[in-house]
Amino acid sequence: MGIGHGHHHHHHHDDHSQEGPADVAHLLDTSIADSDLSPADVSRRGVLRSAGIIGAGVATAGVLGAGSAAASGGDDRSADPAARSRNDDADYLWLAGDHHIHTQYSPDGQYRVIDHVRHGNAFGLGWMVITDHGSAQHAKIGVEKVNPDIRAAREVVNGTLVFQGLEWNIPAAEHGTVFVHPGDNEVAVLKEFENSFDGVVNNATASTPANEALALAGVNYLADAVTRKRVRDALFLANHPARKGLDSPHEIRGWRDAAPHIAVGFEGAPGHQAAGLPAPSGPGSGRGYYDNSPNASSFPGYPLESYRTFGGFDWMTATVGGLWDSLLAEGKPWWITANSDSHQVYGDTSVRGAGSDFNNNGFYNAPEHGGKPDLTLGDFWPGFYSRTHVGAREFDYAAVMSALRDGRVWVDHGGLIDTLDVRARVRGRGRGVTLGGVLTCKRGDRVQLTMVIDLAAGPNWAQFVPQLARVDVIQGDVTGPAGDRDAFKAPNTRVVKSFDIDQKGGSVHLTYELGAVDRPVYLRVRGTDGNRTGAGALGASIDPNGPQMDVLGSADPWKDLWFYGNPIWVLPS
Amino acid sequence: MDPRSGSGAPRVVRILGVDAGSGSLAEADHLLASVVSGLGLAGDPVAATHFVRAGAPHIALTIEVPAGAEVDPAAVGSVTGPAAGLVWGDLRQGPEDRVEGALAARAEHGRSGRLARFPGISTLTGTVTVREILERSPITEVSVLMGAAAAPDTEVATRDHVRPQWRDGAVVLVVQPVSDGKVAPFEVPNPTPCCAQH
Numbered sequence: 034m035g036i037g038h039g040h041h042h043h044h045h046h047d048d049h050s051q052e053g054p055a056d057v058a059h060l061l062d063t064s065i066a067d068s069d070l071s072p073a074d075v076s077r078r079g080v081l082r083s084a085g086i087i088g089a090g091v092a093t094a095g096v097l098g099a100g101s102a103a104a105s106g107g108d109d110r111s112a113d114p115a116a117r118s119r120n121d122d123a124d125y126l127w128l129a130g131d132h133h134i135h136t137q138y139s140p141d142g143q144y145r146v147i148d149h150v151r152h153g154n155a156f157g158l159g160w161m162v163i164t165d166h167g168s169a170q171h172a173k174i175g176v177e178k179v180n181p182d183i184r185a186a187r188e189v190v191n192g193t194l195v196f197q198g199l200e201w202n203i204p205a206a207e208h209g210t211v212f213v214h215p216g217d218n219e220v221a222v223l224k225e226f227e228n229s230f231d232g233v234v235n236n237a238t239a240s241t242p243a244n245e246a247l248a249l250a251g252v253n254y255l256a257d258a259v260t261r262k263r264v265r266d267a268l269f270l271a272n273h274p275a276r277k278g279l280d281s282p283h284e285i286r287g288w289r290d291a292a293p294h295i296a297v298g299f300e301g302a303p304g305h306q307a308a309g310l311p312a313p314s315g316p317g318s319g320r321g322y323y324d325n326s327p328n329a330s331s332f333p334g335y336p337l338e339s340y341r342t343f344g345g346f347d348w349m350t351a352t353v354g355g356l357w358d359s360l361l362a363e364g365k366p367w368w369i370t371a372n373s374d375s376h377q378v379y380g381d382t383s384v385r386g387a388g389s390d391f392n393n394n395g396f397y398n399a400p401e402h403g404g405k406p407d408l409t410l411g412d413f414w415p416g417f418y419s420r421t422h423v424g425a426r427e428f429d430y431a432a433v434m435s436a437l438r439d440g441r442v443w444v445d446h447g448g449l450i451d452t453l454d455v456r457a458r459v460r461g462r463g464r465g466v467t468l469g470g471v472l473t474c475k476r477g478d479r480v481q482l483t484m485v486i487d488l489a490a491g492p493n494w495a496q497f498v499p500q501l502a503r504v505d506v507i508q509g510d511v512t513g514p515a516g517d518r519d520a521f522k523a524p525n526t527r528v529v530k531s532f533d534i535d536q537k538g539g540s541v542h543l544t545y546e547l548g549a550v551d552r553p554v555y556l557r558v559r560g561t562d563g564n565r566t567g568a569g570a571l572g573a574s575i576d577p578n579g580p581q582m583d584v585l586g587s588a589d590p591w592k593d594l595w596f597y598g599n600p601i602w603v604l605p606s
Numbered sequence: 607m608d609p610r611s612g613s614g615a616p617r618v619v620r621i622l623g624v625d626a627g628s629g630s631l632a633e634a635d636h637l638l639a640s641v642v643s644g645l646g647l648a649g650d651p652v653a654a655t656h657f658v659r660a661g662a663p664h665i666a667l668t669i670e671v672p673a674g675a676e677v678d679p680a681a682v683g684s685v686t687g688p689a690a691g692l693v694w695g696d697l698r699q700g701p702e703d704r705v706e707g708a709l710a711a712r713a714e715h716g717r718s719g720r721l722a723r724f725p726g727i728s729t730l731t732g733t734v735t736v737r738e739i740l741e742r743s744p745i746t747e748v749s750v751l752m753g754a755a756a757a758p759d760t761e762v763a764t765r766d767h768v769r770p771q772w773r774d775g776a777v778v779l780v781v782q783p784v785s786d787g788k789v790a791p792f793e794v795p796n797p798t799p800c801c802a803q804h
Contacts (some may be wrong), residue, residue: 062749078688240662240663241661241662270625308798313787318798319794319798323798324794324798325797326631326792326793327657328630328657328665329629329657329658329659329663333657333659336750337780337792338751338752377781582752582782584782584783584784584785585784585790585794586784586785587784587785
C-alpha cells in the first residue's frame with residue numbers, strides 16, 4: 034500500500050459538512066500521483082495547488098513552494114460559497130475516555146478489569162481501553178484470559194464502552210496502545226498481532242532498521258485486518274513518546290504514513306501523573322515517571338529537556354513549535370490524547386493477591402485489602418485526573434473510534450473545564466468546522482476561530498473547583514511534507530493570541546480573528562489554571578506563557594492543570 | 607584544557623577501550639567499576655561510557671590508564687567475559703564488532719561521552735556547592751538545564767551520583783531544579799526501569 038493511500042471511508046457516516054481530516058497529508062504528498070487519487074481528492078488537491086502549497090506536477094515529496102503554483106484549481110465546488118465553508122452542523126456526543134489501562138494481566142499491574150471499569154465509570158468515562166503489556170505470558174495467556182473479564186464488564190457496567198487492546202512494545206521504539214472494535218475476532222487478531230509484532234515477544238526492542246521495519250509491518254497488519262474485515266476497526270496510538278527518547282521523528286512519521294487511518298496519534302500527556310508528588314507522601318519521582326536520561330537507543334537529536342514533562346505533558350506536545358507542530362505544519366493529521374496508564378493507584382489500600390505467580394500463570398491473583406494506603410504509587414484511576422474527550426456521533430464503539438481517527442478530540446487534566454467547542458469558520462457563514470477538521474475557503478475570506486468553553490461547574494475528584502485562568506491560540510503555517518523525516522521543529526508556529534479568563538463559572542465565549550487568510554494555516558488551542566507558566570521550551574517569543582518543566586520529586590499535579598485541543602486546518606484556495 | 611589531562615600538569619595517559627555490549631547506563635557503570643577495580647589503579651581514573659549506535663545500540667567504556675601502569679588484557683578479559691571487545695594500544699582482543707565499538711569509544715574519549723569515574727568523584731556526595739564541584743573534580747561547568755551556568759554558591763543535591771559529559775572539550779554537569787532551592791544532576795541514579803514496566 035502506498036503512503037497515504039490507506040484512508041478508509043467506510044466508517045464515516047454520510048456527512049458532507051466536514052472533510053475527512055486524514056485527507057490533508059496525502060493530498061500534500063506529491064509522490065502520490067493525481068491518477069492515484071479519487072476524483073474528489075484530485076479536486077481538493079487543486080485547492081492546495083491554487084493556494085500555492087503544492088507544486089504542480091512535482092513528483093518528489095518535499096519540493097513545494099509558493100512559486101510553483103502552476104496548475105489551475107479545478108475545484109468544482111468553488112462556485113458555491115456555502116460549500117466552501119464546509120460547515121459541520123453535526124451535534125456530537127462528547128465522551129471522556131482513556132486508552133491506556135493495565136490490569137492483573139500485566140507484570141506490573143494489580144487490578145481486575147472490573148476494578149478499573151467501575152472506577153472509570155464512576156469518574157465519568159464513556160469509553161476505556163484495557164491495554165496490558167505485550168509479553169510472552171500475555172501473548173500465551175493474558176490476551177485470552179482478559180477477554181471474558183472485559184465482556185463481563187461490558188454487561189455489568191452501563192454507560193462505559195470497554196475495548197480490548199494491548200500495550201504494544203513497538204519494535205525499536207516505545208510502547209503504544211493498539212485496540213480493535215469488539216467482535217468475534219478481537220482476541221484472535223490481537224493475539225496474532227502480539228505474537229508477530231510485539232518487540233518483547235519477538236526480541237525486537239533494539240533500535241535497528243530491521244526492527245523499525247517490523248513496527249511498520251505491524252501497523253500494516255492492523256490495516257489489513259480491517260481491510261479484510263477480520264475486525265471492524267483498529268487504531269494505534271503511541272504512548273509516552275518522549276519518555277526515553279526512543280520514538281525518533283522518522284519512526285513517528287513512518288507509522289503514520291504507513292496507515293494514517295490506523296496510526297492516528299500519541300499521548301500528549303502520559304499517565305502516572307501522581308508520580309511527581311514529593312516523598313514521603315508521594316513517590317518523589319518525575320511526573321509521568323519521566324525521570325530518564327538518554328541511552329544508546331535514544332534519538333541523538335533530542336535535547337535533555339525532552340526527557341521531562343512540562344505541565345504534565347510530553348515535551349513533543351508541550352513545546353509550541355516542537356515535534357507535534359512539525360507534523361501539523363506538514364499537513365499530517367496526528368492527534369494527542371491524555372490517559373491514566375493506571376497500574377497501581379496512589380494511596381490505594383489494596384495489594385496484589387497473595388500466592389500470585391505471574392510468570393507461570395500470566396496474571397496476578399485478585400487484589401486483596403492491604404490495610405494501609407500506599408503513598409509510593411504513581412497512578413490515578415481512569416477518569417480521575419486525565420481525560421481524552423472525543424466527539425462521537427453516537428454512543429457506540431465504532432463512533433468512538435471514528436472520533437479518535439477524525440481528531441475530534443481534546444484532553445484535560447483535573448477537570449479544568451467541562452466542555453470545549455472550537456470552530457473555525459468564514460465569518461458569517463455558518464458554524465464552520467471543529468477539532469480535527471479542515472476549513473476550505475477562498476483566499477481573502479475573513480476567517481475566525483471561536484471557542485465556547487463551559488468552565489468547571491463543580492468540583493473535580495480532588496474536591497476543588499478548578500479555575501481556568503488563560504486560553505492560548507497557537508497558529509502555524511502549513512508548509513507541506515518535511516524534507517527531513519527527523520525534523521522536530523515548526524519554525525512558523527507560535528502563540529498568536531491569549532485570553533485572560535476572570536469569569537467564575539458559566540460559559541466563556543472567545544473569538545480570534547485570523548483576518549483575511551492568504552495561505553494555509555492550522556490552529557490549536559490550549560488553556561491553563563495559570564499556576565505554573567513561563568517562557569516555552571523554544572523561547573518567550575514563540576510561547577511567552579507556556580508550561581514549565583516539572584520538578585523531579587516535587588510536582589503536585591492538581592496545582593498545574595492544562596487542557597489541549599487538537600488542530601483545525603484552514604486552507605484558502 | 608586537554609580534557610584527557612585532568613586538572614594537573616600534562617601527563618601521558620593511554621586509553622583502554624572495552625565494549626561488552628552493555629544495554630543500560632547502570633549495566634555499563636557496573637562493568638566499569640569491575641574493570642577499574644581489576645586494574646588496581648591508585649585513585650579514581652577518568653573513565654567514561656559511550657553510546658555505540660552501529661548495529662544494535664549499546665554502550666562501550668573507556669578508561670584512562672596513567673603512564674607506567676600496566677594493563678593485562680587477559681585479566682581484563684576475565685572480568686568482561688570473552689564476548690567483549692578490548693583495545694589497548696595496538697592490541698585488539700575479542701569479536702570484531704565489539705573491537706569496532708571499543709575503537710569508536712576510544713576515539714570519542716575526551717570529546718563526547720559520559721564520565722562515570724573521575725578524580726574527586728568520591729568527595730561529591732550528599733549536598734555540595736557548585737564551587738566545591740569545580741574545585742574538587744575535572745568538571746569545568748555546572749549548567750542548569752534550559753538555563754545558564756549555575757552560580758558558585760548553588761547547592762547541588764548529588765544523590766551520590768555525579769555523571770558529567772564531555773561537550774566541546776569542556777566537562778559539563780547538567781543539573782535541574784529540585785525542591786528547597788537546590789539543583790540536582792539531570793541523571794537520576796535509579797530511573798524508572800524500562801521495558802514491560804509502565
